[in-house]
Amino acid sequence: EPEVTQTPSHQVTQMGQEVILRCVPISNHLYFYWYRQILGQKVEFLVSFYNNEISEKSEIFDDQFSVERPDGSNFTLKIRSTKLEDSAMYFCASSEMGFETQYFGPGTRLLVL
Amino acid sequence: AQSVAQPEDQVNVAEGNPLTVKCTYSVSGNPYLFWYVQYPNRGLQFLLKYITGDNLVKGSYGFEAEFNKSQTSFHLKKPSALVSDSALYFCAVRPLIDSYDKVIFGPGTSLSVIP
Numbered sequence: 001e002p003e004v005t006q007t008p009s010h011q012v013t014q015m016g017q018e019v020i021l022r023c024v025p026i027s028n029h030l031y032f033y034w035y036r037q038i039l040g041q042k043v044e045f046l047v048s049f050y051n052n053e054i055s056e057k058s059e060i061f062d063d064q065f066s067v068e069r070p071d072g073s074n075f076t077l078k079i080r081s082t083k084l085e086d087s088a089m090y091f092c093a094s095s096e097m098g099f100e101t102q103y104f105g106p107g108t109r110l111l112v113l
Numbered sequence: 114a115q116s117v118a119q120p121e122d123q124v125n126v127a128e129g130n131p132l133t134v135k136c137t138y139s140v141s142g143n144p145y146l147f148w149y150v151q152y153p154n155r156g157l158q159f160l161l162k163y164i165t166g167d168n169l170v171k172g173s174y175g176f177e178a179e180f181n182k183s184q185t186s187f188h189l190k191k192p193s194a195l196v197s198d199s200a201l202y203f204c205a206v207r208p209l210i211d212s213y214d215k216v217i218f219g220p221g222t223s224l225s226v227i228p
Contacts, residue, residue, distance in 0.1 A: 043213075098214065
């Protein structure tokens with residue numbers, strides 16, 4: 001069964017550093033998403049992406065964040081200058097169409113020191 | 114504000130007994146409703162969804178969920194629990210009003226099935 005994959009599974013970085021989280025969505029899916037879950041809190045929507053542009057973003061997704069589909073398979077989330085409060089599990093998801101079920105990857109646990 | 118509640122942090126059930134994991138939501142209109150499950154070190158796996166039609170929807174691994182519009186609830190059920198069902202369960206809602214793409218998650222309920 002096709003799955004969303006994410007790399008790395010864990011990342012530790014220093015405050016102020018840039019990080020790029022990578023995702024490979026399911027191959028025939030056209031819509032891509034990022035969510036995050038701060039430890040002990042709910043899973044929160046960050047951004048959706050379709051046709052090489054952001055479709056929707058939450059108030060969390062400020063100028064520090066960006067998303068990109070650099071090639072035909074990868075979908076990335078970049079955090080330009082990490083803060084301590086960016087420490088969280090980041091989940092990538094994809095769906096075949098915009099209204100279809102979102103399928104999630106295993107997550108990347110980011111720790112900012 | 115739009116929200117999803119799962120009133121129980123933890124549910125314990127004996128193997129072979131029926132299980133229920135509760136979910137209520139506060140969202141306008143006719144949202145899409147979902148259940149996801151998370152096993153240790155795994156992502157959120159889709160279990161089932163309700164969009165329209167029959168209030169009882171069936172999903173993966175023998176799970177089903179009952180939609181109740183008047184109570185704005187979407188409880189997850191299984192007639193006979195297995196030890197392997199032990200995991201973290203998330204109820205989720207896609208409002209479709211104000212936001213088309215966003216899925217709002219509940220806080221999760223940890224299910225333990227005791228042998």
